[in-house]
Amino acid sequence: MGISVQCDKLFDSIDQDQNGEISYLEFLAAAMDKNHLSMKQLEDAFKLMDVDGNGFLEQEDFEQILGDSKFNNANEIRNMLANADMDGDGR
């Protein structure tokens, strides 16, 4: 499965109102559900992922992060978001 397909699934699972962008609240809801990260860690992760800094995570932000190895924390974020896998089927 290609990275962009994984991106799509992940993105859709977090974008609860399906408006094509992930707000900080949606991010928090997804991340806090299965993780025991502090608000500070979550905020840092969100900022890191919001590549263009507009306060929302769009598909483009996702693809840049997950597809770009220059982001040192990419694996961490990927693991974190894997834990946000809503239906728990591991995909």
Ligand SMILES: [Ca+2]
């Ligand atoms: Ca949304």
Ligand SMILES: [Ca+2]
């Ligand atoms: Ca953005």
